[in-house]
Amino acid sequence: MPQLRKDPVTREWVIIAKERSRRPSDFKHGEAEESQVSFKADCPFCPGNEEKTPKEVLAYRSRDTQPNTPGWWVRAVPNKFPALAIEGDLDRSGFGMYDMMNGIGAHEVIIETPYHDKTIATVTPQECLEVLWAYRDRHLDLQRDRRFKYILIFRNHGRIAGASLEHPHSQLIALPMIPMEVVHEVEGTERYYEWRDRCIYCDMLRQELSGGERILMENKMFVAFAPYASKYPFEILVMPKDHVQSYVDQSRDELESFAEILQGTLGKLSGALRNPPYNYMFHSAPCNSDRERMFHWHLDIVPRLTIAAGFEMGTGIYINVTAPEDAVKHLKETGSEG
Amino acid sequence: MPQLRKDPVTREWVIIAKERSRRPSDFKHGEAEESQVSFKADCPFCPGNEEKTPKEVLAYRSRDTQPNTPGWWVRAVPNKFPALAIEGDLDRSGFGMYDMMNGIGAHEVIIETPYHDKTIATVTPQECLEVLWAYRDRHLDLQRDRRFKYILIFRNHGRIAGASLEHPHSQLIALPMIPMEVVHEVEGTERYYEWRDRCIYCDMLRQELSGGERILMENKMFVAFAPYASKYPFEILVMPKDHVQSYVDQSRDELESFAEILQGTLGKLSGALRNPPYNYMFHSAPCNSDRERMFHWHLDIVPRLTIAAGFEMGTGIYINVTAPEDAVKHLKETGSEG
Numbered sequence: 001m002p003q004l005r006k007d008p009v010t011r012e013w014v015i016i017a018k019e020r021s022r023r024p025s026d027f028k029h030g031e032a033e034e035s036q037v038s039f040k041a042d043c044p045f046c047p048g049n050e051e052k053t054p055k056e057v058l059a060y061r062s063r064d065t066q067p068n069t070p071g072w073w074v075r076a077v078p079n080k081f082p083a084l085a086i087e088g089d090l091d092r093s094g095f096g097m098y099d100m101m102n103g104i105g106a107h108e109v110i111i112e113t114p115y116h117d118k119t120i121a122t123v124t125p126q127e128c129l130e131v132l133w134a135y136r137d138r139h140l141d142l143q144r145d146r147r148f149k150y151i152l153i154f155r156n157h158g159r160i161a162g163a164s165l166e167h168p169h170s171q172l173i174a175l176p177m178i179p180m181e182v183v184h185e186v187e188g189t190e191r192y193y194e195w196r197d198r199c200i201y202c203d204m205l206r207q208e209l210s211g212g213e214r215i216l217m218e219n220k221m222f223v224a225f226a227p228y229a230s231k232y233p234f235e236i237l238v239m240p241k242d243h244v245q246s247y248v249d250q251s252r253d254e255l256e257s258f259a260e261i262l263q264g265t266l267g268k269l270s271g272a273l274r275n276p277p278y279n280y281m282f283h284s285a286p287c288n289s290d291r292e293r294m295f296h297w298h299l300d301i302v303p304r305l306t307i308a309a310g311f312e313m314g315t316g317i318y319i320n321v322t323a324p325e326d327a328v329k330h331l332k333e334t335g336s337e338g
Numbered sequence: 339m340p341q342l343r344k345d346p347v348t349r350e351w352v353i354i355a356k357e358r359s360r361r362p363s364d365f366k367h368g369e370a371e372e373s374q375v376s377f378k379a380d381c382p383f384c385p386g387n388e389e390k391t392p393k394e395v396l397a398y399r400s401r402d403t404q405p406n407t408p409g410w411w412v413r414a415v416p417n418k419f420p421a422l423a424i425e426g427d428l429d430r431s432g433f434g435m436y437d438m439m440n441g442i443g444a445h446e447v448i449i450e451t452p453y454h455d456k457t458i459a460t461v462t463p464q465e466c467l468e469v470l471w472a473y474r475d476r477h478l479d480l481q482r483d484r485r486f487k488y489i490l491i492f493r494n495h496g497r498i499a500g501a502s503l504e505h506p507h508s509q510l511i512a513l514p515m516i517p518m519e520v521v522h523e524v525e526g527t528e529r530y531y532e533w534r535d536r537c538i539y540c541d542m543l544r545q546e547l548s549g550g551e552r553i554l555m556e557n558k559m560f561v562a563f564a565p566y567a568s569k570y571p572f573e574i575l576v577m578p579k580d581h582v583q584s585y586v587d588q589s590r591d592e593l594e595s596f597a598e599i600l601q602g603t604l605g606k607l608s609g610a611l612r613n614p615p616y617n618y619m620f621h622s623a624p625c626n627s628d629r630e631r632m633f634h635w636h637l638d639i640v641p642r643l644t645i646a647a648g649f650e651m652g653t654g655i656y657i658n659v660t661a662p663e664d665a666v667k668h669l670k671e672t673g674s675e676g
Contacts, residue, residue, distance in 0.1 A: 001423050001426060001440050001441055002420075002421060002422055002423060002440075002441025003438055003439075003440065003441050004438060004439045004440070004441050004514075004515075005436065005437075005438045006436070006437040006438065008435055008436060008437070010518065011518055012517075012518045012519075013515060013517065013518075015421050015422065015441055016441075017420075017421045017422075017441065019419065019420075081357065082340075082355075082357075083340060083353050083355045083649070083657045084340055084353065084355075085339050085340060088339060096545045097346055097538075097541055097542065097545055098343065098344070098346060098545075098566050098567075099343070099344040099346070100341055100342060100343045100344065101341075101342045102339050102340075102341065102342070103339055103340025103341050103342050103353055103354075103355065150653070152648075152649065152652045152653055154647075154648030154649060154651075154652050155648060156647045156648050160645070161645075161647060161648075162645045162646070162647025162648065163647075171648065171649070173649055173653075175653070175655070176342075177342075177351060179350075179351065179653035179654050179655050180348065180349055180350045180351075180522075180654060181350075181653060181654030181655075182653065182654075184518075200435075203435055204435065207434045207435055207436075228436050229436075279647060279648040279651055279652075280648065281648050281651055281652030282652070283652070300651075300652070302651060307498070307499075307500045308500070308646070309492075309494045309499060309500025309501075309617055310490075310492030310493060310494050310499075310500065310509065310617040310618065310619050311421070311490065311492060311509070311511055313492075313617055313619055313638075313640060314490045314492050314617075314619030314620070314621070314638070315488070315490055315511075315513070315517035315519060315520065316517050316518060316519030316520075317513070317517050317519075319421045
C-alpha cells in the first residue's frame with residue numbers, strides 16, 4: 001500500500017508509492033549532455049572570452065594577471081540576462097488589491113572552472129574547495145547589502161534541469177524579501193523549537209544517524225542522507241553535524257570536509273544514475289532579518305528523473321516512486337564514481 | 339526593470355522579467371504529440387479494449403450496452419497504477435519525530451471520448467459538457483466518502499506535461515487530508531475576508547473586469563483571464579462570476595457556459611502556441627471539513643513552455659518572462675482555433 005509521509009519541517013505530505021514504481025535501475029536514461037572538449041571558442045565562460053560576460057565581481061587568479069583576462073580558476077560575474085536588477089529602489093506600490101515592487105536584487109554566475117568539460121563533481125578536491133569558497137565569498141559580500149533578505153546559491157546540471165549554457169557554472173540570487181516557501185521552512189523550525197527547545201534538523205540528524213538506513217555517507221563534520229519525506233527519487237540532503245545557521249558561517253577547514261561529501265554524493269548519483277540532470281539548492285538562514293536564529297543550513301540535491309504534472313502542480317504533493325531507503329541502498333550498491 | 343508582483347491569495351511573489359524574455363512567438367515549439375488515427379488496437383482506452391482497464395465506476399453509454407463493453411461516450415475507471423489505494427484504514431502512526439499514514443485515497447481516470455485523436459478541446463460543445471458532467475459526477479460521489487478532505491481533478495496534455503498515455507483522459511485524485519498548498523490558499527481567502535468582509539476572488543474578478551487588459555474572454559457566467567501574478571507564461575484562470583465554492587455546486591446549464599469558455603480558451607492557447615503541452619487543475623473548496631466557506635472555485639490552465647530549475651525549486655518563486663497583459667494581447671491577436 002502506498003505510504004503518506006509528512007515532512008516535519010514544512011508539514012507537507014509526500015506519497016511514497018513504490019507500487020507505481022519503475023525500479024531504480026529503470027531511471028538510467030536522460031543523461032545530462034556534457035562536452036567532450038575542454039575549450040570551446042564560442043563559449044562566453046571559456047578563458048579568453050572574458051569580454052563576453054559582464055565585468056567580474058570576483059576572481060581567484062594568478063597574481064600576475066589582470067581582471068577580465070585569462071589566468072583565473074574560479075570567476076564570478078553578474079548574469080548577462082538578470083532576473084533582478086542590482087541598481088534602484090524597491091518603490092513598493094499598490095494597484096487596487098494588487099501589490100508590487102521593483103525587481104531589485106542580484107543575479108550572479110559563478111564559473112566553476114576554466115575547463116569546459118569538467119564540473120564541480122569531477123574537478124580535484126582542492127579545486128572544488130575553491131568553488132565552495134567563492135560561493136561563500138559572494139554570499140558574504142551580498143548580505144552586507146541591507147536590502148537583501150535572502151540569498152540562494154544553486155546549480156542546474158543538464159538541459160532538463162534548466163541549464164542554458166554547457167560550461168560548468170553555479171548561480172546566486174539575492175532577494176529583497178524572504179520567499180514564502182522559506183518562511184514556511186523557518187516557521188517549521190521555530191514551531192519545533194517552541195515545542196521541544198531543540199533544533200528540528202539537529203534532531204533529524206540524530207534520528208537518521210541512529211537508524212542509518214537513509215544515510216548515504218558521512219565524515220567528521222557532514223552527513224549526506226535521503227530525507228524521510230523525499231519529494232523526488234534519489235533526493236539527497238547534505239547537512240553539517242553541528243548546528244550552523246548559514247553556509248557563510250563555515251570555515252575553510254569545514255568546507256574542505258563539505259567538499260569531500262559533496263563530491264562523494266555527486267559521484268555516487270552520477271555512477272548509479274548515469275550522469276543524471278540535477279539541481280542543487282543551498283538552504284541557508286535568511287539574512288538581515290530576525291528570522292535566522294533557529295535555522296540549520298543544508299544542501300538539497302535533486303536528480304531530475306520525473307516530471308511534475310497536474311497532481312503536483314495542483315496540490316504541491318509529490319508522488320515519489322522510490323522510497324528513500326531503497327534509493328540509498330541502490331546508491332551504495334551501484335554508485336561509484338562515473 | 340523586472341517587477342515583483344505579489345499573489346494576493348497565497349502571498350507568494352512572482353518575478354515578471356520581460357528583459358529576460360524570449361518574445362511570445364518564440365514559444366512556438368515543443369508541440370504536444372497527438373495521434374492522427376481515431377483508433378489504436380493496443381490502446382487500453384480505445385473502445386473494444388475495456389477489459390484492459392479496471393472495471394468502470396461510471397460510464398455514459400447507450401442504454402442497450404453492457405458495462406465494460408463499447409457503446410460509451412465518457413468512461414471513468416480506477417487508475418491501474420494508483421498513487422493511492424481506495425481500501426483500508428489510515429492507521430496514523432509515528433516513528434520518532436516522523437509521522438506517517440497509509441496512502442488511502444482514490445485515483446481515477448476519466449476517458450474523455452472513444453476517439454483516440456480528439457481532446458476535450460476539439461470535441462463538440464455537447465461532448466465537452468458530458469466530460470465536465472462526468473467530472474462533477476465522480477467528484478460528488480467521492481466526496482460522500484467522509485475519509486476524503488480534498489478532491490483534485492486535473493488534465494495532463496502531452497508528454498512534457500506528464501501524460502503517459504496518448505488517448506485523451508483526465509484524472510481525479512481524492513486525498514485524506516488538505517494539502518498544505520491548498521491550506522495556504524484557503525487561509526489567504528479567510529485572511530482577506532476577515533479584513534474586508536468580501537471574497538478575495540470576487541474582488542479580483544471585479545478589478546480584472548473593470549481594467550480588462552488581462553481578460554481573455556467572458557460569457558454570461560464565466561471569465562477567463564491571466565492572473566496578475568502569473569507564475570507561468572500564458573497561465574490562464576477560468577472562474578465563475580458568481581461566488582461558487584466548489585465545482586460540484588454548478589448546475590448543468592452553468593457547466594454549458596463553462597464548456598464554452600474552456601473550449602474557447604484551450605483553442606486560443608492551441609492556436610497561438612501551436613498545440614502546447616499543458617496541465618489544468620481544478621481548485622475547489624476542500625470537502626468534509628469546515629474550511630470551505632470562503633472558497634471560490636476556479637480552473638488553473640498552465641502551458642508547459644519553461645522548465646522549473648534550481649531557483650524555482652529553492653524558493654518557490656517563479657521567473658515569468660511574459661507579463662500576463664502581453665500574454666493576453668498575444669492570444670487575442672494570434673490565437674484562433676488550431
